[in-house]
Amino acid sequence: MTQAKTLNPIAATFKALKCKECGAEYELTASHVCEACFGPLEVTYDYNTLRRTVTRESIQSGPNSIWRYRSFLPVATENVIDVGTGMTPLVQANRLARRLGLKKLYIKNDAVNMPTLSFKDRVVSVALSRARELGFSTVSCASTGNLANSTAAIAAHAGLDCCVFIPADLEAGKVLGTLIYSPTVMAVQGNYDQVNRLCCEVANTYGWGFVNINLRPYYSEGSKTLGYEVAEQLGWQLPDHIVAPLASGSLFTKIYKGFQEFIQVGLVEDKSVRFSGAQAEGCSPIAQAYQEEREFVKPVKPNTIAKSIAIGNPADGIYALEIARKTDGSIASVTDAEIIEGIKLLAETEGIFTETAGGTTIAVLKKLVEAGKIDPDETTVAYITGNGLKTQEAVQGYVGEPLTIEAKLDSFERALERSRTLERLDWQQVLV
């Protein structure tokens, strides 16, 4: 640690786009594929400068949002879009921990991320800040729902034109939660992978900034903040084990990159963190590759209630696989019924209402503990990435009904008596 700085250094520390496969370097334009080998491009930084200029204190004196880590984000302008995104609670989940038989469990709660209640607000805040400085006036995305909400909302705040693409069968809350911001919404008859292919064509034809296509190298860096924040919130140290959902695999790899960068610049001590990933059985190409010990990910056709992570052909699947293997983590999948149980378990024990992706994470967490793949003594962090109010269909019918009563004391008392009798019966069934 060097001495405290009052401001984050503004001078851009991101240097180039670099192919993850062949290492070829490119200028910092709106492109995402290596011209030489078609590998994905990633942003590189000047870590020597970062090591010299960034301290725990300089970060802590920054804004209470992802922009406290701006030196590690690929945006040059001072005029970033800051709508309070990030710095979501890291909740010590004692009641859930006891239920699962863990000693130290935390929930990183992006179900309350700002402004649109999912981790996508992180990547979109970065992508649109970058889009603006690259001169785009129209922004777009291929989305499973949360990304559409986030892109439409943050574009509205920033005054950018916006056109989003979603699969036509999305949950009502995700469609309404996009339309409300008045973007153009294209509902594509097909699954996410088809939406994504169409968007790649559109991106090549129109001069639009697609956050997760031509802006993807910048966009995806936003997920690193989910690593930084956990490290800072744990008192500048890394956890022992993390569990996160796998859709494209990008989130998983970027949390890893975030931890590695903090180690590299000396903000936390070096430590190995186990990375475990969660998928829904109805769309589990990465979990299947893991189970079958394959080196490649075979695309699947999604069929699950966990629509926000239903990516059958995950762009960063092999990188996620590699990280789970080399950190001694696991990748597992759970059924739709287990996902609903996961949502309910987290709500009942911790008062956090998550969407199907979060239910997947909690159900996989439970499964891994039961299989002995998470040690009770490990400090474990489960990443909850979205809010349950957006996928109400998934749990409607599984949470019971209110007891309808008249506005009279005796009507209430009869209902209370009935509910207590039912509860006792429930317990007797448990005990039998």
Next chain:
Amino acid sequence: MTQAKTLNPIAATFKALKCKECGAEYELTASHVCEACFGPLEVTYDYNTLRRTVTRESIQSGPNSIWRYRSFLPVATENVIDVGTGMTPLVQANRLARRLGLKKLYIKNDAVNMPTLSFKDRVVSVALSRARELGFSTVSCASTGNLANSTAAIAAHAGLDCCVFIPADLEAGKVLGTLIYSPTVMAVQGNYDQVNRLCCEVANTYGWGFVNINLRPYYSEGSKTLGYEVAEQLGWQLPDHIVAPLASGSLFTKIYKGFQEFIQVGLVEDKSVRFSGAQAEGCSPIAQAYQEEREFVKPVKPNTIAKSIAIGNPADGIYALEIARKTDGSIASVTDAEIIEGIKLLAETEGIFTETAGGTTIAVLKKLVEAGKIDPDETTVAYITGNGLKTQEAVQGYVGEPLTIEAKLDSFERALERSRTLERLDWQQVLV
């Protein structure tokens, strides 16, 4: 300002319950009505101690939640329930300001409050922390929806038994967003005022802690944090004008109390702030009293889509009325159609999706600006108190539909052309 403290003082600075009408004082038990005159009880503090011990720095070094103001909250224990509630963004709303013709407008955005996305998380965090130290093991509430969500969630986190009472006709999102935490839910056939009367009877009969009945003096203090935070986020100064929704009137009076307390202990400079209140025309007993220059509030039967603020017999109505009058503010009401427009306007300009109560606030803000009752030069803060994902019914049918397309470039291009033609037609209509 005295010198910086590293910790907030923990010694309890709240001293008694005092009748707002006759001034009689009572011990700090679970009671809310004066035995002498039936006036409401309010918590008093030792402001001399607060002035000596609390500084801007001591507050800033506290947690990033309402508990940074714990010296001003009626809880003695160190073991408060902190789930990250409060410290929501104060968004500089430049695009909305331009649309309305204001120069400096801020949105205090409790649509993203934690954990359940409304300002109620503030009052419930305080009430349940106090309930626990008073020895209650079952907590309850009479709710229009948001309070039920919050009580159920925070009780789940804290491991308290919970029974909530709601009107039977609530929005689906608010019912599901309560049931998910597994409390007992009583859906009362009647409006909120009937629910509330029933709960008063139950509170007298059962040894439960009703957050907004027998714990109301403690509970309501939580709303003061909406005053404190705005003052701190504006750089330790007060705004010129605030606009907030009026349901029971409690929120309004407590923001006022918060500002007054900060002046009294020297945390901000003395300044008069104008207080304007917003009601839905279908439930506007306070606005009616204001218009008719009455000294009393005549109860009404609610009939509006703004269910979360549909209180026909508002407990703190006369106090809200008094504050609006003495600060040279206004109280106005808007139709359901204007509420929907208010929701859309805030979403389109600022990327914030609020529920009907927030739509009411924005619509009244607009109305007051148009009527010349808010000066364009005033620094104005509009309080957004809840999230739009909970009242989706209200805007469904008013936000348009996605453009359904095939997963082909030409299908997209035809749809885009159609939408642009429609937009041009829209503009031509505007210009005609």
